[in-house]
Amino acid sequence: MQSRAPAGTASLSSLLSEKQFQCSICLDIFTSPVTTPCGHNFCMACIGGYWDRKCLYECPLCLKQFKRKPKLHINTGLRQITEQFKRKLNPPEERSAQPGEVPCDICTGRKLRAVKSCLVCMASYCQTHLEPHERVKTLTRHKLIEPVRDIEDRLCKKHQRVLELFCKEDLICICHFCTETDHKTHSTVTLEEECRKKKAQLGETEAEVQQKVQARLKKVEEIRQSVELRKLGAQREAEDSEQVFRALVCSIERSQAELLELIEESGGEAG
Structure with a gap:
């Protein structure tokens, strides 16, 4: 018969486990963890910012100084364990696969939404059924990708x-x-590298398209303003022409009246 650990021991174990994954600078769980030459772990951004502020290359924990800035690389093993720990602290919402989403191949009955597809097992897994791939040593070497349908298409024919x-x-x-x-x-490159390159090119193309669109919109706005100005100009010219015409009519009427008056006066004198 197995003995159970006291509840207090379990909570203490959880507390210690969480503390082991905390960066001593930001006091949060590691993000992109790196290891200094003295063996201590920090978030890459945290230790980089610490050294930039101090202008001195030393370990914040043991205060060991380095003659030159150490070249740090992400500790992939620690990062993988940290990500697993984060998922345990904040497990993703398990929900049924919706139309258009990839279902878990292992679920029976209600199919949950897959979170990863394995190119070795040729199957897609929900978070629950993915757990062995994060724990079993042989499975952790498998190639996991974002969930996809028709995973067979990822194989060389x-x-x-x-x-x-x-x-x-x-x-x-x-x-x-x-x-x-x-x-x-x-000449070959990894799919990840080609994907990054294509995304960068797509981003540049999208930026160029946006610039062209903005330029076209600006041109359209300039044309619209030009048309409005021409309309206003034509309206002013029409109003000015109407005023000139009215003034001309008034002048003719005044001249006609003066002429009639002059004729009447001339007729009176002749009589």
């Missing part, structure tokens, strides 16, 4: 291996076996 590379010559996705055969002499 020729070698039945995961498509992980992009061939720059043929502009297609290939697997590592392809680089040893048909694409042996071709």
Whole structure:
């Protein structure tokens, strides 16, 4: 019969576990954790900001000084454990897959929304069924991606291996076996790198399109204002012409009256 740990022991264990994942600078759970040469862990942004403010390269905990600024890299192992710990603190909402969303392949009955797809298992998992991939050593090596439908399309049709590379010559996705055969002499990059490049190009293209759209809108506004000014000018010219015409009519009527008056006076004198 197994003995249960006291409730106080469990809560203390949780408290200590959370403390182990806290950055001593921001006092929050690690974000992009890095390890200093003296072995202490900090958020990359926190230790970078600390050194910039102090103008001195030392560890905030043990105060060990470094002659030059250490070149730090993200501690991938600690980051993975930290992300798992964050998910346990704030587990994602488990809900049924909605139309257009990828369902979990393991759920029976009510299908929950998948949060990841595994390119090795060729299956998609909800958060609950993904847990072994975060815990079991052999499964943690599997390639996880954002949930996708028709995951078989991510396999090389020729070698039945995961498509992980992009061939720059043929502009297609290939697997590592392809680089040893048909694409042996071709230049290749990882799909992640090509994806980042395409996103950057798309961002630049979108910015250019926005600039062109703004330029066109500005031109349209200028044309609209020009048309309005012309309308106002034409209206003023029409009003001025009407005033001139009225003045001319008044002048003619006045001259006609003067002429009639002059004729009447001339007739009177002749009589």
